[in-house]
Amino acid sequence: MxxxxxxxxxxxxAQVQAGAYAAQSTAIDAARQAARQPEGAAARAQALGELHFADHGLESARWTVELSCSGDCARAGSRVTAAVEARVPVPGVPQIWGGAHVPGITVRAEHTDVVSPEES
Known part of the structure; x- marks a missing residue:
């Protein structure tokens, strides 16, 4: 019983832990990519998020990635921060009220990386 x-x-x-891992992986990879290649960083961050959440079996999770810089994103020494917020659905709860009202648990992750000087 x-x-x-x-x-x-x-x-x-386990579902919530998978969401936390996916959010943290997305934040780390998005910040690193934005620090190394600032042009097109937002599109790459979205693609990385889709990849990480799918890898953890969370295709139905709603998530967002926000990139911010402490100054000029292309200047060496600037800090690039990726913040990920994901709403992980609670497993086994029927979607009676539609996809927008499925109960879930929110997980957040953030990672900051420094833009390195260009190699010569």
Missing amino acids: LLVPLVYLVIAL
């Missing part, structure tokens, strides 16, 4: 709620809790926690 108590085993069913325990198994559900383990599955739900």
Whole structure:
């Protein structure tokens, strides 16, 4: 009798942990890519997010990636920050009210990288 709620809790926690890993991986890779190649960084960050969330089996998660710079994004020494916020759906809950109202848990990740000087 108590085993069913325990198994559900383990599955739900695994889903949230996968979301946290996907968000952190996206933030790290997006910041690194933006620090090395600032042009087109937003599009690459979206592509990286799609890749990481799909790799963790979270295609239904809603997530956003925001890039910000401490100054000129192309200047050596500037800091580039990628912030990821994801809403991970709770597994096993029916979508009675539609996709916009599915219960979920929000996870956030942030990573900052420094723009390195150009190699000569």
